[in-house]
Amino acid sequence: MNSRFEPIRSTPTVDSGRLTPRQNHEGPLPDQVEQKSSVGPGVGGVTGMVSEKTSESALGTQADKVGLDLEAVGWSATEQKREYPVYEPGEPVALFVPCYIDQFYPQIARATAELLTWLQVPVEFPSRQTCCGQPAFNSGYWKEACRVVHHFCETFAPYRWIVCPSGSCTAMCRVFFRHLDADARIIEIGQRVFELTEFLVECMGVGDVGARFPHKVTLHIGCHTRRELRVVEPPLELLRYVEGLEYVELPNMEECCGFGGTFSVKMPGLSMAMGQTKVENIIRSGAEVVVSPDISCLMHLSGILRRHPQGRNIRCMHIAELLVAEE
Amino acid sequence: MEAAPPETLRPGPSALMQGARFVKELTRGLAEPGQFGSLAQSAERSSKHNQQLIAAIPYFQSWREQAHQIKRYTLANLDKLLEEFERKITARGATVLYAQNAQEANEYLIRIIQDHHVRTVVKAKSMVSEEMELNHVLESVGVRAVETDLGEFLVQLAGQRPIHLVTPALHLSAADVGRLFQEKLGEPFTQEHAALTQIARKHLRRYFLEADLGISGVNFAIADVGAVCLVENEGNQGLSTSCPRVHVALMGIEKLIPSIRHLPVFLNLLGRSGTGQKLTTYTHLIYGSTPGRKLYVIVLDNGRTQLLRDPKTWTALFCIRCGACLNACPVYRRVGGWAYGWVYPGPIGAILTPQLVGLQEAGKLPFASSLCGACGEVCPVKIDIPHQLVHLRHRAVEEPSPVRSWPERIVWRMWAWAMCHPWMYRLVMRVVRLGTRLARFLPWHPGPLGAWTRGRELPEVPPGPDFRSWWKKHAHELKIFPSNLPPETPRS
Ligand code: SF4
Numbered sequence: 181m182n183s184r185f186e187p188i189r190s191t192p193t194v195d196s197g198r199l200t201p202r203q204n205h206e207g208p209l210p211d212q213v214e215q216k217s218s219v220g221p222g223v224g225g226v227t228g229m230v231s232e233k234t235s236e237s238a239l240g241t242q243a244d245k246v247g248l249d250l251e252a253v254g255w256s257a258t259e260q261k262r263e264y265p266v267y268e269p270g271e272p273v274a275l276f277v278p279c280y281i282d283q284f285y286p287q288i289a290r291a292t293a294e295l296l297t298w299l300q301v302p303v304e305f306p307s308r309q310t311c312c313g314q315p316a317f318n319s320g321y322w323k324e325a326c327r328v329v330h331h332f333c334e335t336f337a338p339y340r341w342i343v344c345p346s347g348s349c350t351a352m353c354r355v356f357f358r359h360l361d362a363d364a365r366i367i368e369i370g371q372r373v374f375e376l377t378e379f380l381v382e383c384m385g386v387g388d389v390g391a392r393f394p395h396k397v398t399l400h401i402g403c404h405t406r407r408e409l410r411v412v413e414p415p416l417e418l419l420r421y422v423e424g425l426e427y428v429e430l431p432n433m434e435e436c437c438g439f440g441g442t443f444s445v446k447m448p449g450l451s452m453a454m455g456q457t458k459v460e461n462i463i464r465s466g467a468e469v470v471v472s473p474d475i476s477c478l479m480h481l482s483g484i485l486r487r488h489p490q491g492r493n494i495r496c497m498h499i500a501e502l503l504v505a506e507e
Numbered sequence: 508m509e510a511a512p513p514e515t516l517r518p519g520p521s522a523l524m525q526g527a528r529f530v531k532e533l534t535r536g537l538a539e540p541g542q543f544g545s546l547a548q549s550a551e552r553s554s555k556h557n558q559q560l561i562a563a564i565p566y567f568q569s570w571r572e573q574a575h576q577i578k579r580y581t582l583a584n585l586d587k588l589l590e591e592f593e594r595k596i597t598a599r600g601a602t603v604l605y606a607q608n609a610q611e612a613n614e615y616l617i618r619i620i621q622d623h624h625v626r627t628v629v630k631a632k633s634m635v636s637e638e639m640e641l642n643h644v645l646e647s648v649g650v651r652a653v654e655t656d657l658g659e660f661l662v663q664l665a666g667q668r669p670i671h672l673v674t675p676a677l678h679l680s681a682a683d684v685g686r687l688f689q690e691k692l693g694e695p696f697t698q699e700h701a702a703l704t705q706i707a708r709k710h711l712r713r714y715f716l717e718a719d720l721g722i723s724g725v726n727f728a729i730a731d732v733g734a735v736c737l738v739e740n741e742g743n744q745g746l747s748t749s750c751p752r753v754h755v756a757l758m759g760i761e762k763l764i765p766s767i768r769h770l771p772v773f774l775n776l777l778g779r780s781g782t783g784q785k786l787t788t789y790t791h792l793i794y795g796s797t798p799g800r801k802l803y804v805i806v807l808d809n810g811r812t813q814l815l816r817d818p819k820t821w822t823a824l825f826c827i828r829c830g831a832c833l834n835a836c837p838v839y840r841r842v843g844g845w846a847y848g849w850v851y852p853g854p855i856g857a858i859l860t861p862q863l864v865g866l867q868e869a870g871k872l873p874f875a876s877s878l879c880g881a882c883g884e885v886c887p888v889k890i891d892i893p894h895q896l897v898h899l900r901h902r903a904v905e906e907p908s909p910v911r912s913w914p915e916r917i918v919w920r921m922w923a924w925a926m927c928h929p930w931m932y933r934l935v936m937r938v939v940r941l942g943t944r945l946a947r948f949l950p951w952h953p954g955p956l957g958a959w960t961r962g963r964e965l966p967e968v969p970p971g972p973d974f975r976s977w978w979k980k981h982a983h984e985l986k987i988f989p990s991n992l993p994p995e996t997p998r999s
Contacts, residue, residue, distance in 0.1 A: 277974050283936050284943070284966045286974035293978075297985040305978045310932045316919050318878060320910075324923035331927040359894070407880035407893075416829035436837050440877025445955035447875065452962040454837050454877065483963030 256450045263408065264382040267341065272302045274339035276373065278349040285475055291500040292345045292376055298504075299386060308335045317360065318441050326360045333369045341383075342373045347405025347474045348441075350375040355408045374404050374498060375405060377473050380413035382491040387421050391503045394424030398467035400458070400481070402474030403436050415473050415499055422502070430470075431461045439480035455484045459491055469495045471502050512534040514579040546670065546678045547840040554834035558885070567779075570772050574900050575889040578825035581761075582815060588730040588763050589806070595733020599795025601802040609639040612807050616641070617648055617724075617756060619803055623753050625650060625719040626856040631737075631744040632656040632830060633724030635673065635757040637850040638863075641722070652722065653714045657707055664691045670844035671852065673781050673830035678843060710825055711743065712902045721747035723757035725804070726827070727773060731766040734794045735804065738777060745789055755803045756793070760811050761824040773827060776887035810863040820895045823858045825888040832882035832892060838875055847872060854882035858895045861903070870908025871897040936973065944968050 273296060277289040296303045313328035332395070336342050344350045350373050357370035380386045399419060405411045419427055438444070438454025447450075458481060462470055472478050478496040485491035497505075561567045581588055593603040594970065606612035615641075619625075628645060630636065630652045642663070645652045652661040656674035662668065663905030664687055679687070681698040688694040694706050723744055727736040735756050737744050748754045764773065778784040796802040815821050833839045833853030844852030848869060849860045857876060861869040873896045882892040903910045925931040943965055946952060952960050971977065 278934065279932070282974045283940050284968055286971065286977055287969060290977060293985055303985060305975070305982065307975060307978075308929045310926045310929060313926070316923060317895060318900070319915075319919065320897070320902075320904035321916065321919040321923075322901045328926045350872050356897075359898070386570040389835045398837055403877070403879035403881070407884055423953065434881075436879030436881065438837070438880070443874075443877045444687045445958040448958040448961050450838060450841060450875075451877070453841050455963070457837075479966050483965065485957070486964045487962065 182259045213324060222292075226279055247408045247485070264378070266385075267301075267383040269300060269309045269381070270302070271341060272285050272304050272339070273341040273343050273379075275303055275305045275334055276309060276312075276336065276342050276344040276349070276353075277305070278344065278346045280345075280479070281346060282474060285498065288345055288475055288498040291498070291504045292343070295376075295389065295500055295504050296343070299380070299384065299389065304324070304339070306335050306339070310335075312349045312352045313360070314349060314356075315441055317352065317356060318443075322360055328355060329360050329366065333366050336372070338370055341379075342369075343376055343379045344373055345376045345473070345498060346476065347375050347407070347409060347411065348476060351404035351408040375409060375411055375414075375473060377414040377418055378411045387417050389418065389421070391502050391505070392423040392507055393502055393505055395468050395507070396426045396428055396466065397469045397471050397502070398428050398430045398462060400430060400433065400437065400462075400470055400472040400474075400477060402472065402477045405473055406434065411473070414472075418499065418503065419471070428465045428467050430465050430467075432457075433461075437477045437481055439477045441476075444480055451480070452484070455480055459484050459488055462494060463488070463490050467494065469497055469502070471497050471499050514719055541761070542821050544896065545680055546843055549674075549677050550671075550834040550840045553783055553978045554831070554885070557780060557831060557834070560779050560783055560785075568814070571778055571887055571889050573772050574776055574883050574887060575822075576826075577764060577772070578761075579822075579889055581765055582821065582824055584765075585760060585763065585815070588765055589760065590730055592730040592733055592763060595731070596735075596795055596802075596804065597733075599733065601795045601804060603650075603804045603806060605806050605808070607808045609807070609809055612757070612805050612809075613641070613644045615803075615805055617644070618982065619753065619755060620645075620648065620650060620720065623719065623801070625753065627714065627718045628652040628720045628722060629655050629718040629747045629751065630659075631723040631739070631747040632675070633720070633722065633757050634850055635724055635759055636722060638807070638809055641758070652746075653711070653718075655711050656739075656748050657704070657741055657743070660707060660711065661687065664688075668845060671830060671833060672828050672844075672855075708813050715743075715746045715750045718747075718754045720755065721749075721751040722755045722757065723748050725756050725762050726777070727770060728758055728763045729770060730763055730790075731769050732794070734767070734792045736770060737791040737793070738774065738789065739791075740782065740784075740788040742789060745791060745892065748791065748793065752799070753801045753803070754793075755805060757805050757807065759807050759809070761826075777827055777829050780831040780885065780887040814862045817862070819898045820858065820862060822890050823862065823892075823895060825890050826855050826859070827888055828855075828889055831885040831887060835881040835885045835998065836876075837879065837881065838877070842875075846875075854892045854896070855890075858890075858892055858899060861899055866899075866903050866906050866908040869904040869907075870910045873897075873903060933975075940968055940973070 197343075275289065275293060275296075277292075277389050308331075310331065311328055312332055313325035316322070316325035316328065342353075342399055344353075352374035353370040355370075358367050361367075370408050374383060380389070397419065401412060401415065416427075419425060435458065436454060437458040438451040440451065443451055462481070462485070470478065470481065475498045478498070482496040485494050485496065541817040564570075597603060604615045606615055612635075620628075630641070632654075633641075636642075637848055642652050642654075654660045657677070658677075659669065661679055661684060662670070665679070671677045676684075681700060681703060684703050685696045685698040688703065689696045692706065692710060697703060697706075709916050723737060725735045726738050728734075729736060735758070737748070737756075739745070748756075764770065774790060778786045780846060781787075793802065811824060814824060830853075832855050833844070836854050839853040844856075847853065847856040849856065849861065849864060851859045854876070857872040861872050874895070876896050878893050878896060880893040883890065883894075886892060902908075904916070905911070925935045946956060946960075947965055951957070956965075
């Protein structure tokens with residue numbers, strides 16, 4: 181199994197009894213630990229805490245996991261940039277169209293298909309696709325979500341490249357599948373899903389798609405796209421090359437818009453309050469159009485904007501729509 | 508103790524949970540933002556300030572990773588390290604007491620109070636003491652505990668609970684404080700910061716000199732040298748721990764670090780993430796009792812070993828209580844700390860409280876999040892709070908808790924079934940589309956739909972067919988022309 185996607189590491193099981201220190205403390209001191217971390221430091225200490233029943237399994241996996249090797253961490257570790265695979269011209273790409281885009285925003289899926297075709301990518305649409313399971317997953321119903329995930333993987337198994345015009349659904353596939361099923365095949369299929377803008381910029385190496393859009397535009401990046409996928413640069417990169425486009429930065433752009441899937445209807449008051457702040461910032465930016473790789477956030481924001489006296493005329497668009505717009 | 512302990516020693520979660528809006532109330536009431544304009548602003552301001560400070564340090568991410576690894580090591584070797592800590596600090600005259608729950612800790616404390624004939628107590632900031640409901644317990648045995656941390660002093664005067672982990676009176680403006688002093692201490696009204704500080708100082712000084720017992724928390728307990736480390740800015744901890752003859756330090760079992768060599772990285776992280784300082788003004792290292800005085804360390808479990816067993820969420824114990832996740836959290840900024848119902852507010856409260864007091868009481872907390880992930884991004888010890896929130900949501904619907912409901916489960920079952928059958932998906936979605944189209948003409952919407960339209964318009968469903976129908980008809984029109992390819996753009 182790919183070690184990067186193992187489920188969260190396990191910890192030794194502590195005896196449920198009263199918390200009193202044991203006599204068994206033969207483990208090396210931290211000083212010694214650092215020198216010989218490869219032999220599994222602290223095992224002696226762990227033994228004391230682990231109850232008889234589980235000691236073996238806990239120890240078996242523990243040895244290489246709870247060492248304290250600060251040298252290995254180093255002093256200059258920065259957030260590692262994800263290595264993207266390179267798309268070779270002519271490889272077919274499966275389009276994953278999340279359910280709400282399919283139903284409420286078919287024009288976005290259409291724009292995505294057209295854009296990819298324009299860039300010489302053969303697009304396919306596996307017709308059995310439905311949903312990635314995110315709503316159930318976020319609500320805690322993991323068994324149900326898992327069933328849907330299996331369906332997703334069956335549908336998309338034959339494809340090397342899966343592109344999705346929604347950041348949060350991509351995050352579900354790439355980041356959260358491993359919480360639902362530790363099966364390496366499932367996780368691997370999840371890894372093949374790419375958000376549209378990151379696919380274009382990082383995998384294909386495209387920046388200029390020949391678009392023209394003479395308007396004042398601001399960009400909102402959804403939180404899953406930003407923090408789970410770490411996709412921030414690609415949409416900016418694409419906007420940079422659009423002819424006639426005037427980009428204005430959204431104040432406090434990294435703050436959540438308050439959509440949060442079922443959160444928006446489970447806690448409407450909070451969701452609204454957060455959306456209101458976002459909308460005020462959008463208005464403050466002076467943009468005519470808000471564009472985003474996440475149309476779910478925009479569904480929520482445009483709902484608020486349309487009831488706002490100053491925001492009524494601000495358009496909300498998916499980035500794919502903007503890139504194929506003929507204006 | 509032979510006799511059954513009096514009721515007051517037992518701070519059951521149910522007593523603490525009173526007024527917990529997140530936990531007790533129904534969804535609709537729970538989700539309302541509170542009236543904390545200044546709280547939101549201060550939290551946002553300090554969050555931004557800290558981020559700027561952090562962005563200037565190239566090492567910061569590696570410090571985070573190191574701190575994470577140190578804590579991981581510590582908690583995996585907790586028994587050994589606790590024992591070492593005890594051995595070292597006891598050798599210098601301190602006494603270490605292990606309490607399994609808050610009640611036991613309170614019993615120990617009362618015994619100490621009786622043994623040393625204590626009449627007045629000064630208390631520095633400690634979250635564990637909040638877990639123990641210490642002030643009420645002490646009152647019940649006729650001892651008054653005075654909070655000496657300025658923020659805690661203020662909330663104690665106002666009869667409130669701390670609203671924030673680090674800055675307990677974040678919601679009070681200078682004018683509020685002036686009014687509070689006028690009312691409770693009989694001082695003339697002022698809203699000048701310097702004057703207010705002088706008033707507090709004047710009153711607190713008296714208590715420091717009178718007190719027989721000082722209670723403090725512990726920021727880090729250092730195993731290899733056997734010392735407790737306290738950090739602060741006001742000087743009150745120094746006085747609370749050195750003026751009285753007896754000092755009781757309260758700590759959760761997870762406060763340990765293996766070696767004093769690991770302290771700098773934590774001090775670096777804590778100051779910067781907590782209050783936006785490079786280092787807090789005072790850092791105390793207490794190595795044991797000095798002659799004629801006595802140090803007790805009470806080590807509290809209170810559900811922590813239970814939490815240590817869960818391989819998905821045990822990293823919640825890495826928390827160093829810096830408060831960065833609170834400041835970054837858009838939900839916390841709007842509801843304030845009290846809404847989380849127990850001692851620990853904000854995102855860390857949303858994952859700790861359900862596990863320490865039980866899902867039965869606090870199962871709703873993990874749902875109070877849009878899962879934006881801002882907390883995980885700032886946490887100096889890299890606790891993956893957002894993923895743990897989802898994990899706890901899962902546990903909350905599986906285990907007995909206020910959010911577990913059969914109707915909802917049935918809905919999700921049916922949803923999952925439909926999503927596994929494309930023809931059913933199309934049918935359901937057709938109904939949803941039709942419903943959304945019609946709903947805009949209705950004057951009133953039920954359930955979740957009503958929650959959506961309370962302040963938002965529904966999305967406008969375009970007149971055409973859904974995407975898959977369009978694809979069936981038009982896919983063949985999407986043709987690749989070789990001339991389409993735009994000129995090569997250099998990768999930036
Ligand atoms: S969870 Fe992390 S960010 Fe939050 S208080 Fe604890 S250490 Fe600080």
